[in-house]
Amino acid sequence: MAGPADIAAVAAAAAASSAQPLAGRVAIVTGGSRGIGRAIAAHLSAMGASVVVGYSSSAAEAESLAASLPRAVAVRADVADESAVRSLFDAAESAFGSPPHILVANAGVLDDAYPTVAATSAASFDRVVGVNLRGAFLCLREAANRLPRGGEGGGRIVAVTSSVTGSHPTGYAAYTASKAAVEAMVRTMAKELKGTRITANCVAPGATATDMFFAGKSEETVRMYAETNPMERLGEPGDIAPVVGFLCTDAAEWVNGQVIRANGGRHRLRSLLADGAPAAGRQGGHRDVRVARHRPRQLRGRIRLPRGGGRVPGRRAVHAVAARADVADEAAVRALYGAAPPHILVVVACAGVMKADATLAATSAADFDANTRGAFLCLREAANRLRRGGGGRILAVTSSAVASLSPGFKAYAGSKAAVEAMVRGVAKELKGTRVTANCVAPGPVATTCWTYDI
Structure with a gap:
């Protein structure tokens, strides 16, 4: 039977464990120099993790963050580049003498001109999808191959997506598409990693006060996002980091293959963009609604092909090339x-x-x-x-x-x-x-x- 001293020792060990639940773990955070990624990197460090701050361009901010944390390094890596992602994981192992246990795939970009699909250039689409989707894929794949399996605590994969995957606002088509694809990949990945004790989840922030969110938006649009949220404010990076932090712990093992929407309760966003430009707020007065006269449901001027192709009885010849x-x-x-x-x-x-x-x-x-x-x-x-x-x-x-x-x-x-x-x-x-x-x-x-x- 355990005596008071034994119980006190167990309690002390439990308290220490809860204070530093990620002690001895190595975490990679992509897009970790600014915004949500910076808050996540700092939070994981406070939980005891050794942190690799992945960045692509903000070298000074990444280096200053790494210098301020007890066990951290900053590593430059373009996540859309296959060899750079491999080198990022190599750098983590070299810096801390252990393969990474945690991946937070957070790197992301947005076209702040908010173009419609019709106005989106292929270069803009390639940039957004290259970082958000291809970059996430390359990081997820590397993690699936390199995170330690089994043992006392399995690896943790968290992809930061977005609540726009549920609202589909205009002007965000490439961004929404890239994040929706990542959510589908992560859910599938959680099944593929059966038996490894590695979990894979997504955290989908809503409107969060970062440079990327503010870019290209009018003050009226920003105010509308805040005022229409049940919490009557924008999210802060500090609202997102603890959610990610929990998913990285052993206590979150039973949460797997999930998308957690951290958005203050705002589930359906109205379309805030019109004609490809940030909206300046709703105008007063009545909308001009024209109701079209219903027509018979038929393909006027369009040809229905019979089986086998050829001619449609009573119609002109089908034109096909x-x-x-x-x-x-x-x-x-x-x-x-x-x-x-x-x-x-x-x-x-x-x-x-x-x-x-x-x-x-x-x-x-x-x-x-x-x-x-x-x-x-x-x-x-x-x-x-x-x-x-x-x-x-x-x-x-x-x-x-x-x-x-x-x-x-x-x-x-x-x-x-x-x-x-x-x-x-x-x-x-x-x-x-x-x-x-x-x-x-x-x-x-x-x-x-x-x-x-x-």
Whole structure:
């Protein structure tokens, strides 16, 4: 039977453990020099972790933070670069003599011009997706291969996403798409890591007072975000860091494959952006709402093909051309639309590739990049070219894998989740044009794409 001295020793050990729950652990925080990432790095350090402050450009801020923490180093790394991510993990092991136990994938960028999909340049899309999505993928994959498994405490992976994945505000299409894809990847990854005691979760902040949030927004817009939140304020980086910190502890082992929205209770954000520019606040007066006269539901001027193609009885001959195009190539997509007859009314973005049965740890960067960029280029071209007022239609073929998140399909499911987020944003941006945008998400279908390698 334990005596008073034994009980006191156990209590003292428990208190010390709770004060420094991450003692002996090594944590990598990407995007750790500023904003939310800086607060997370400082918080993990206060919990006892040795911290690698990953940064891409803010060297002075990263170095000053590392110097202020008891066990920390600053390491420069472009997360969109495969070799740089590998070097980041190498640097952690070299600095602290141990492989990292924790990854916080926080690095992110935003186009502060808030363009609609129709106005988004390929360069802007590539930058946002390159850092937010490809960068997260490369970090997640490296963590899946290098974090220690089993033992007394498993590894911890936390990706910082965004609450915009649930609200789809206009002007954020590329950003929302990138973050939605990361959430799909992390949920899948949590299943793939079964048996390792490594957990994978997301924390999705709402409007948080950082330089990235304020960039390009008017004072009225910022005030609207604060006033419409149930807490009647913006979030602070210090509101997010403790949530991430908890997920990195052993006490959070039963929280796995989750997206935790840290947004003060604001679940549905109104669209605060109009015409691609930050809104200056809601104007008074009544909205001019025009109700269109209902027309019979038929494809006027559009041809329904019978099975086998050919002619439609009582109709003119179907006009069809075949055009080869790599949809991931901007010039090729433009040429594809140029080869089509004038007055395009329907666009179906169906092109896609899938490599089944590849875990995240074994997925190549090339396989991962294939679907999202091509869909974006086709959607953007459609948003600019489809005839307004005549009921244009945009359909993107995604996949039920987004909902099922089956192991072995994370790159595919992630890319399709990004497309679904973009399409929801496009549908809002095309308000008033009578152009609709929707997704069709098939389940398993007997095609060569589905049966390949399965």
